[in-house]
Amino acid sequence: MLANRLSILSRDYKDLESKGYVIIPSFLSSEELEIFRKDISAQACQGATQNQNYRLGAISQETLDKFTSKFNEVSNGVRSQTNIQADLLIGGAYFSTEGNQSFRWHQDHESYYLTQNHYHYLNLYMPIIKPDVDKSNLCIVPFDRLLARSPKIYKQILNRGATRYRVEKHKTIIYNDNDGGKLGTLDYSIEDIAKTPYLNAGDLLLIRGDVIHRTQDADTLRTALSIRITSSEDKIVKAKLVQGGLRKFNMMLNNIANYQVIFAYLDHHKLRQFNINGKDAKQFIEFSKTFSQEQWMTKRQFFRYLIWQKIKARLFINAGFIALYYLASKLKSRLLKLFR
Ligand SMILES: O=C(O)CCC(=O)C(=O)O
Numbered sequence: 001m002l003a004n005r006l007s008i009l010s011r012d013y014k015d016l017e018s019k020g021y022v023i024i025p026s027f028l029s030s031e032e033l034e035i036f037r038k039d040i041s042a043q044a045c046q047g048a049t050q051n052q053n054y055r056l057g058a059i060s061q062e063t064l065d066k067f068t069s070k071f072n073e074v075s076n077g078v079r080s081q082t083n084i085q086a087d088l089l090i091g092g093a094y095f096s097t098e099g100n101q102s103f104r105w106h107q108d109h110e111s112y113y114l115t116q117n118h119y120h121y122l123n124l125y126m127p128i129i130k131p132d133v134d135k136s137n138l139c140i141v142p143f144d145r146l147l148a149r150s151p152k153i154y155k156q157i158l159n160r161g162a163t164r165y166r167v168e169k170h171k172t173i174i175y176n177d178n179d180g181g182k183l184g185t186l187d188y189s190i191e192d193i194a195k196t197p198y199l200n201a202g203d204l205l206l207i208r209g210d211v212i213h214r215t216q217d218a219d220t221l222r223t224a225l226s227i228r229i230t231s232s233e234d235k236i237v238k239a240k241l242v243q244g245g246l247r248k249f250n251m252m253l254n255n256i257a258n259y260q261v262i263f264a265y266l267d268h269h270k271l272r273q274f275n276i277n278g279k280d281a282k283q284f285i286e287f288s289k290t291f292s293q294e295q296w297m298t299k300r301q302f303f304r305y306l307i308w309q310k311i312k313a314r315l316f317i318n319a320g321f322i323a324l325y326y327l328a329s330k331l332k333s334r335l336l337k338l339f340r
């Protein structure tokens with residue numbers, strides 16, 4: 001155990017700054033893997049999560065508690081060797097390829113919507129159920145390769161999140177799903193500079209939050225655990241949550257429970273922002289425990305609430321565009337029904 005701890009601390013994490021990732025083979029022992037596998041099957045019986053954007057499996061608090069110090073050893077090592085100040089474990093989830101779920105090239109969306117920080121942010125990605133080492137891995141774009149090929153785009157996506165990449169014949173279009181619209185275009189396929197680390201169950205792929213990644217394939221039934229560690233300096237700022245394009249609006253509507261309680265807390269205490277650590281965080285957690293399901297808005301109510309918040313923030317064109325878009329798509333589906 002001690003030897004294992006020392007090796008976690010003394011490992012070379014420097015690549016996280018330049019490449020954005022580091023691999024630690026056999027990070028979890030076979031006994032530890034067994035604990036996670038039991039956790040996965042226990043969670044599978046508890047039904048769907050409330051996030052309709054994608055299917056995630058929740059990790060139980062009991063299992064998370066057992067491994068918190070092991071995961072913190074990693075971020076301690078990272079902080080001691082690099083300028084990446086990720087020091088607050090905020091949770092984790094299981095990603096499965098079940099039902100052919102597979103994510104295309106992206107930088108994560110929802111964690112970025114909340115804190116707008118993905119540099120001081122770590123994703124500890126560990127396959128737990130992994131039938132084939134060559135399949136269903138996580139493909140990544142090493143930052144040093146992106147810098148060498150596209151220094152301007154590199155700067156634009158560093159520390160960012162909520163981007164999406166559409167690969168066409170000899171180019172890649174980058175969508176900005178935080179603000180809306182396009183962020184830029186690469187004049188080559190992003191696949192040309194990508195890398196696929198081949199992982200066995202228990203290996204750790206440690207990536208910075210801003211690393212572009214995708215599911216390799218959904219050919220095998222694979223489940224991976226993803227633990228998230230961010231900076232305790234992060235804040236949730238209401239104006240940042242309210243601002244943004246159609247995709248962001250849609251993702252918030254698809255995960256009402258998560259965002260609603262944050263807005264309710266901010267509104268209840270008349271706050272513009274709150275810290276995700278310390279006193280503020282404790283107060284928020286207490287509040288969310290008392291925020292019962294009866295207080296939840298319906299999707300329609302939350303839609304109106306978000307539009308109203310945009311209007312209050314003087315984002316008139318943005319609010320008008322989104323409202324019109326929804327109206328038009330509703331109208332379209334009604335017309336289609338009539339003519340069917
Ligand atoms: O497991 C996968 O295939 C996707 C994981 C992912 O997108 C993530 O960890 O953010």
Ligand SMILES: [Fe+2]
Pocket residue numbers: 103106107108213
């Ligand atoms: Fe992701």
